[in-house]
Amino acid sequence: MTAAQTHEHETAHAAGPRSGDAAGAVLTIDLGAIAANWRTLADLAGPAECAAVVKANAYGLGVEYVAPALWAEGARTFFVAHLQEAQKLRRLLPQANIYALNGLLPGMAPAFAADMLRPVLGSLPEITEWGTHCRSVGEDLPAAVHVDTGMHRLGLSLHEAAEIASTRHELGFTPSLVMSHLACADTPDHPLTARQQARFADIARLFDGVPASLANSAGTLMGADYHFNLVRPGILLYGGGAIEGRPALRPAVRLAARIIQTCHASAGETVGYGAMERLERDSRLAVVHIGYADGFLRAAGSTDVRKGAEAIVAGQRCPLVGRISMDLATLDITDLPENTLERGMEAEFLGAGISVDELATKAGTIGYEVLTSLGPRYERHYLAP
Numbered sequence: 467m468t469a470a471q472t473h474e475h476e477t478a479h480a481a482g483p484r485s486g487d488a489a490g491a492v493l494t495i496d497l498g499a500i501a502a503n504w505r506t507l508a509d510l511a512g513p514a515e516c517a518a519v520v521k522a523n524a525y526g527l528g529v530e531y532v533a534p535a536l537w538a539e540g541a542r543t544f545f546v547a548h549l550q551e552a553q554k555l556r557r558l559l560p561q562a563n564i565y566a567l568n569g570l571l572p573g574m575a576p577a578f579a580a581d582m583l584r585p586v587l588g589s590l591p592e593i594t595e596w597g598t599h600c601r602s603v604g605e606d607l608p609a610a611v612h613v614d615t616g617m618h619r620l621g622l623s624l625h626e627a628a629e630i631a632s633t634r635h636e637l638g639f640t641p642s643l644v645m646s647h648l649a650c651a652d653t654p655d656h657p658l659t660a661r662q663q664a665r666f667a668d669i670a671r672l673f674d675g676v677p678a679s680l681a682n683s684a685g686t687l688m689g690a691d692y693h694f695n696l697v698r699p700g701i702l703l704y705g706g707g708a709i710e711g712r713p714a715l716r717p718a719v720r721l722a723a724r725i726i727q728t729c730h731a732s733a734g735e736t737v738g739y740g741a742m743e744r745l746e747r748d749s750r751l752a753v754v755h756i757g758y759a760d761g762f763l764r765a766a767g768s769t770d771v772r773k774g775a776e777a778i779v780a781g782q783r784c785p786l787v788g789r790i791s792m793d794l795a796t797l798d799i800t801d802l803p804e805n806t807l808e809r810g811m812e813a814e815f816l817g818a819g820i821s822v823d824e825l826a827t828k829a830g831t832i833g834y835e836v837l838t839s840l841g842p843r844y845e846r847h848y849l850a851p
């Protein structure tokens with residue numbers, strides 16, 4: 467963290483003086499990159515509206531910073547998962563359209579209405595409950611209707627959706643959005659994707675006059691047939707990839723941990739808990755201030771049979787060696803020129819040189835899990851847009 471970046475953070479958010487030295491690892495979140503990624507997608511999706519999905523604390527990056535940055539860039543419609551997330555977002559964005567994707571649990575309608583929050587209604591009982599609430603207060607309150615076009619998670623069946631469409635003037639409210647969700651859009655040419663698009667187009671026609679939305683990030687990249695009236699990107703905003711083999715947009719996070727000590731170990735010795743990785747040559751090792759308690763996934767560690775994640779130290783890639791422990795991880799720095807490395811130097815695990823998706827692949831998971839696992843122990847710095 468340079469002094470200039472720290473200063474930007476302080477002026478942007480009045481967080482007061484902070485020192486990157488006290489924390490083991492520093493997570494730098496580039497709000498300008500997130501805003502630019504939203505702009506890229508908004509331009510791509512136009513004339514459809516580009517919403518922003520900020521569930522799970524804006525994919526782990528801090529909704530209290532990310533949502534206002536997106537609003538300032540022009541986003542007006544936001545999606546979260548839970549009522550609690552929606553309530554928090556309402557305090558941040560008094561004017562936004564806020565949808566809660568997971569819908570309505572029994573008795574929650576008054577809480578949604580009190581904060582002008584919009585449930586995404588995915589079953590007949592939810593639709594009935596929202597309609598009953600609207601009638602009881604005498605107001606037509608907006609809510610989305612979610613239709614299952616083949617994912618079999620949330621949503622009305624096609625049959626139920628057709629019935630709701632034909633009786634929609636008796637529901638007690640006017641749907642403000644009809645939506646569905648793609649199950650396989652991250653896999654190019656998966657046959658389910660086109661089938662879902664065709665089914666959704668039929669449903670959207672039945673809800674004539676109601677804005678329609680199908681596309682997540684991957685769908686947003688798939689062209690106008692998938693855009694309908696509103697797109698709902700998440701992962702692409704945050705620097706993750708959406709479709710296998712297609713590049714991500716601008717990286718939005720940098721994760722760097724400090725080197726605590728270096729040491730030598732001989733060929734044949736093992737490193738870390740469980741002695742899972744044996745050194746094939748005399749090696750230099752660097753122990754860094756990051757572990758699974760930070761949310762740095764233990765599955766990204768290295769063994770003799772499965773190599774782990776890498777970090778960039780002094781401009782060069784260095785592999786992890788051995789297991790990741792709770793608070794520490796070890797890098798093989800043998801290939802760095804002697805004397806390039808000082809105690810306290812940074813090892814970069816995510817950033818311009820190492821993408822969220824690369825780390826995810828090394829940990830056997832997806833970029834979404836890498837981001838949403840980023841824990842509270844990292845010192846967080848926000849770069850103002």
Ligand SMILES: *Cc1c(COP(=O)(O)O)cnc(C)c1O
Pocket residue numbers: 519521567646647681682683684698699700701702708
């Ligand atoms: C999470 C989510 C999105 C955003 O998905 P990305 O793949 O992150 O773009 C969109 N729609 C729904 C229903 C979701 O649950």
